[in-house]
Amino acid sequence: MIIVLKHDITPAQKEETREFLERHGYKVREIVGEQDTILGAVGLVQMDFREVEILPGVDRVIPISKPYKLASRELKSEDTIVRIGGVRIGGGRLAVVAGPCAVESREQMREAAATVREAGGVVLRGGAFKPRTSPYSFQGLGEEGLKILRETGDEFGLPVVSEIVGTESVEVCRDYLDVLQIGARNMQNFELLKRVGALGKPVILKRGLSATIEEWLMAAEYLMAHGTDDVILCERGIRTFETYTRNTLDLSAIPVVKKLSHLPVIVDPSHGTGIRAKVSPMALAAVAAGADGLMVEVHPHPDQALSDGPQSLYPEQFERLMRDIEAIAPVLEKELQRIPNGAVNLTTGPKDASTAGSRTEGPAGEAAEGAERGGTVAFQGMRGAFSETAVHRFFGEDYDALPCDSFEDVFKDVLNGRVPYGAVPIENSLAGTVHEVLDLLLQYPDIIVVGEQKVRIIHSLMAVEGATIDSLAKVYSHPQGLAQCSRFFDEHPSIERVPFFDTAGAVAHIADLKDPSLGAIAGREAAKVYNVSVLQEGIENNPRNYTRFFIIARVETPPIHSPNRAALTFSTLDKPGALFSVLKVLADHGLNMKKLESRPILGKPWNYMFFVAVDLPEKREILDEAVEAIKKTAGDVRQLGLYYSHGN
Ligand code: PEP
Ligand code: MN
Numbered sequence: 165m166i167i168v169l170k171h172d173i174t175p176a177q178k179e180e181t182r183e184f185l186e187r188h189g190y191k192v193r194e195i196v197g198e199q200d201t202i203l204g205a206v207g208l209v210q211m212d213f214r215e216v217e218i219l220p221g222v223d224r225v226i227p228i229s230k231p232y233k234l235a236s237r238e239l240k241s242e243d244t245i246v247r248i249g250g251v252r253i254g255g256g257r258l259a260v261v262a263g264p265c266a267v268e269s270r271e272q273m274r275e276a277a278a279t280v281r282e283a284g285g286v287v288l289r290g291g292a293f294k295p296r297t298s299p300y301s302f303q304g305l306g307e308e309g310l311k312i313l314r315e316t317g318d319e320f321g322l323p324v325v326s327e328i329v330g331t332e333s334v335e336v337c338r339d340y341l342d343v344l345q346i347g348a349r350n351m352q353n354f355e356l357l358k359r360v361g362a363l364g365k366p367v368i369l370k371r372g373l374s375a376t377i378e379e380w381l382m383a384a385e386y387l388m389a390h391g392t393d394d395v396i397l398c399e400r401g402i403r404t405f406e407t408y409t410r411n412t413l414d415l416s417a418i419p420v421v422k423k424l425s426h427l428p429v430i431v432d433p434s435h436g437t438g439i440r441a442k443v444s445p446m447a448l449a450a451v452a453a454g455a456d457g458l459m460v461e462v463h464p465h466p467d468q469a470l471s472d473g474p475q476s477l478y479p480e481q482f483e484r485l486m487r488d489i490e491a492i493a494p495v496l497e498k499e500l501q502r503i504p505n506g507a508v509n510l511t512t513g514p515k516d517a518s519t520a521g522s523r524t525e526g527p528a529g530e531a532a533e534g535a536e537r538g539g540t541v542a543f544q545g546m547r548g549a550f551s552e553t554a555v556h557r558f559f560g561e562d563y564d565a566l567p568c569d570s571f572e573d574v575f576k577d578v579l580n581g582r583v584p585y586g587a588v589p590i591e592n593s594l595a596g597t598v599h600e601v602l603d604l605l606l607q608y609p610d611i612i613v614v615g616e617q618k619v620r621i622i623h624s625l626m627a628v629e630g631a632t633i634d635s636l637a638k639v640y641s642h643p644q645g646l647a648q649c650s651r652f653f654d655e656h657p658s659i660e661r662v663p664f665f666d667t668a669g670a671v672a673h674i675a676d677l678k679d680p681s682l683g684a685i686a687g688r689e690a691a692k693v694y695n696v697s698v699l700q701e702g703i704e705n706n707p708r709n710y711t712r713f714f715i716i717a718r719v720e721t722p723p724i725h726s727p728n729r730a731a732l733t734f735s736t737l738d739k740p741g742a743l744f745s746v747l748k749v750l751a752d753h754g755l756n757m758k759k760l761e762s763r764p765i766l767g768k769p770w771n772y773m774f775f776v777a778v779d780l781p782e783k784r785e786i787l788d789e790a791v792e793a794i795k796k797t798a799g800d801v802r803q804l805g806l807y808y809s810h811g812n
Contacts, residue, residue: 166226167203173221234388246394254428259457259501263289265472267309275464277320279479283486288322293329302470310340361390401436410438434461499608504581542586548668548690554713558617593710613805615715623704631680640670641685652703725808734798745797753790
């Protein structure tokens, strides 16, 4: 603390003040200025500063250290990620908790859960004990409500949250719920905070109606000091003089709290505004302001709701809101959390993981012999694309490849669990890194790299049955494909090059037109898919044309083969030698670097993220040690995966 002394303080009073502070364990330094004299007192002590303020000769005291410790960023600089089953909240993700204000009936909850699940919510809410302002309002169904909530959550594969209003229901809430909610009215019910904290379960802590940010963080400190690390702060509006909204939603609290604390912050625009029409705009604003998620009230029939109907969204409004959030997530470089649909089990990973995990050597194409039929792997492009070749080289022919329109669709299909794996190009030996894929890896923290496959890009000239090179007047391909075969065109000046959006797409096009004067350049696999003939193979100028593909999966997926590579990303501080100090850590640990690439960080001009791939050392601990050491010199270190690199 800083103690500002009165101008007329006597030397004896000053000495007494100094002694008082030292007796309480502070180190004290005096600074004498032209106008004022101050004492600076530092120490690991918690003291009521008013005791100093009332000493004779003291003008005022300015506390400098924060009263909360466990919740503070000073103690823990990385974002806390709260896990609720397979759902993660915090650290670059957007998670939406949704459901009705109160559990009213089984039918109502089932309808609500279907909407929440379908639209992309990841936690189901519903109050069983309702803290109503009026004793005559619906008070909730109590334990019966918890039971309905639990059963509905299980049926729809959604974890559940409900509010606990008193210490007498700690056990019953613990037994039925995945997350306990402390409501705004109970934020400073310290006995309740202690008991709930001691359960060690995740808690959503709402900000009190008239609580300062510091009081809110102190309430989180209570929960943490008593035994849970998993606190999610929820801004839900505070009481102001304004009457046009139920509360005033304090969105400025988000960046403030995110700086002070490592805990995730979500926003409840339903209680924050109290009016349905205001919920979606404020929800989007909260996301834009940096919230890690939302808690939204949605009811299948808001006009019949027993509680908070006027602020509950209709199902269509909720669906629309979710689509809007999905549209803005990439701008904020955030991943919208998803509950995987079927193909992926949140605790064990992809369905075929046990078979895949047991293969310890070689590419799946060889090792998969005799194994059960595999799964589906998403790729970008049309059938017959080089990405599809990568899928079959890595996994073997037993895996189906699913074509997608864009790289982002591949990421989304993997995240949603539509498919257990995806294959995306990361680098071409002639054209360089595929930056879009690298950026997606940075944007999707729940996607990891589990494999790598190198494919030689051999361009083949193909045309419909009966065509010859001499009959060709036009040849279609992707501009890159045409450029990589320029020598062939120089030798055949009468053939016109026609750019097409996709190599395999060009083959599909000529197969469709059945015209012997039209050719296409693509990988050989496309000829099989579209039933055309290969006129000449290997027409590319440079035979050293390779593309490396990453095999991606959800974060909980076990490695497919024994990993031999590791990929990391990190950001560097804006100071001399920042990158060097990280590379030095890699060198000091004997880690052989296979790739280093920088990417500008969106919204932070001249700040960079780096992507590194290294050979995995025999002793894994060396990598862990290196990662710990990098954390000390760089920010945001993340392991993108340990993977098996085949053919590199
Ligand atoms: C609720 O979430 O249903 C609720 C009562 O919220 P709050 O405690 O924020 O008023
Ligand atoms: Mn409510």
